[in-house]
Amino acid sequence: MKPIEIRLDLNSVKPLLDHIEPILDSLSDELVVPGNLPDDDDLLENFWEEGLLESQRGEMDTIKALFGESFRETGRAVMDIDQVDTVIKACSAIRLKLRETSLQDIPDSDLEQGQVELEDLDSDQRIGYGAYMLFASLQELAITQMEHGDLDDQDGAN
């Protein structure tokens, strides 16, 4: 599978990336979905949560690198094959956190069905929703490329 190249309009995307910067920092310190282990063993629970947090921290580092200085100068980012899973997971974590913060007042059903009216949102919600959609698109792109990439690899082997 070839690396995935992303080109975005910097003027449109920069405010969205600025908006998620504190989210990336908070997700490096705190799980977006609390570890849920029905066990009285504190030691195991600590290992469990630490492992999940370590994984989530790696996801945030990958996103920071992907949309770092180089992207902010050129609007171009390249996702290597070995980063795809991490980016796909990171998109999920970022969207879940946006839902808890900027988008907390939007009903679940509106979000789920994509029936959010932009004119009903305040500026923070609008930027949050823009970021929410950006990371949905990035996630879908990565999933599609990954699944087609797998097919390409199979074709190549035959």
Added chain:
Amino acid sequence: MVASEVALPETRTDESTQLADLWNVVVLNDPVNLMSYVTMVFKKIFGMSQEDAEKHMMEVHELGRSVVWTGGREKAETYVYQLQEWHLNAILQKNEAD
């Protein structure tokens, strides 16, 4: 070596076989994760076919939960951990039918 004259504790052997408890790995709905994402995660973790993964994804979406795997506790814990690593709301529940 001195032979001990202390009486050995009485031992009994339970000859009945007890099956280990079964545990369900349950995925709960959330309004955020995309259907394509949840389907992909099920395929990756459980090696499900596209059809099975979509069936479980739709159960989560429409019924709010789906039992995606049932079996021994240790393996069930591993699956729950993996699902949580992919930010899905996954829990472990004892199989009451057990």
